[in-house]
């Protein structure tokens with residue numbers, strides 16, 4: 001069974017397999033995405049219940065823009081609808097919401113809603129929910145490099161002063177008290193990171209589930225957490 005004292009502080013999830021879930025049922029992709037939102041809500045609830053401190057979900061990758069316009073538009077509308085529907089719940093459950101990724105390509109209505117939900121929940125002290133939208137690991141490292149280069153150019157720091165924490169402070173996960181996921185879960189059987197977190201996954205335990213994201217429920221989450229609690233994390237140490 002699960003031991004509360006061995007719970008991960010920060011869980012990250014690649015919510016993959018929504019379209020395959022729909023296709024298997026002869027449903028359109030949109031139905032898969034809608035089923036995915038429902039599974040997302042269940043996971044948020046479980047993280048609140050079990051005292052997980054940070055939950056990061058990969059909701060839309062910078063590489064997803066190549067999908068059919070109809071699907072991208074559907075997803076953007078779904079994010080907007082989903083955030084609006086959850087606003088009261090975020091306050092009731094004391095959830096702090098941060099959105100990471102490049103907002104500039106998102107619809108302006110969604111950009112405004114993101115600013116609003118981050119502002120409204122800024123002082124909440126429960127689960128910190130980080131939603132990656134138009135995010136990628138490489139985008140994050142590039143923008144961090146740009147910020148550091150600007151500081152060098154402005155004479156604020158010398159190149160030789162740059163160290164791991166200089167980078168960590170500039171990555172978009174600097175919004176989280178626990179920036180490094182202890183556990184990464186990826187659903188639908190794919191065994192790859194797909195340009196999600198790169199720097200942040202240095203010592204993250206990886207768990208792959210064959211379930212498509214819409215089918216990932218409490219039992220699947222318990223299975224991932226039990227596997228995590230059985231791991232011996234050495235961080236490169238112990239000969």
Ligand SMILES: CC(C)CCOP(=O)(O)OP(=O)(O)O
Nearest residue numbers: 015016017018019020059060
């Ligand atoms: C946008 C993202 C959360 C959707 C993940 O599911 P997916 O559309 O990649 O579904 P498939 O892997 O089945 O194509």
Ligand SMILES: [Mg+2]
Nearest residue numbers: 016017018019
């Ligand atoms: Mg996929």
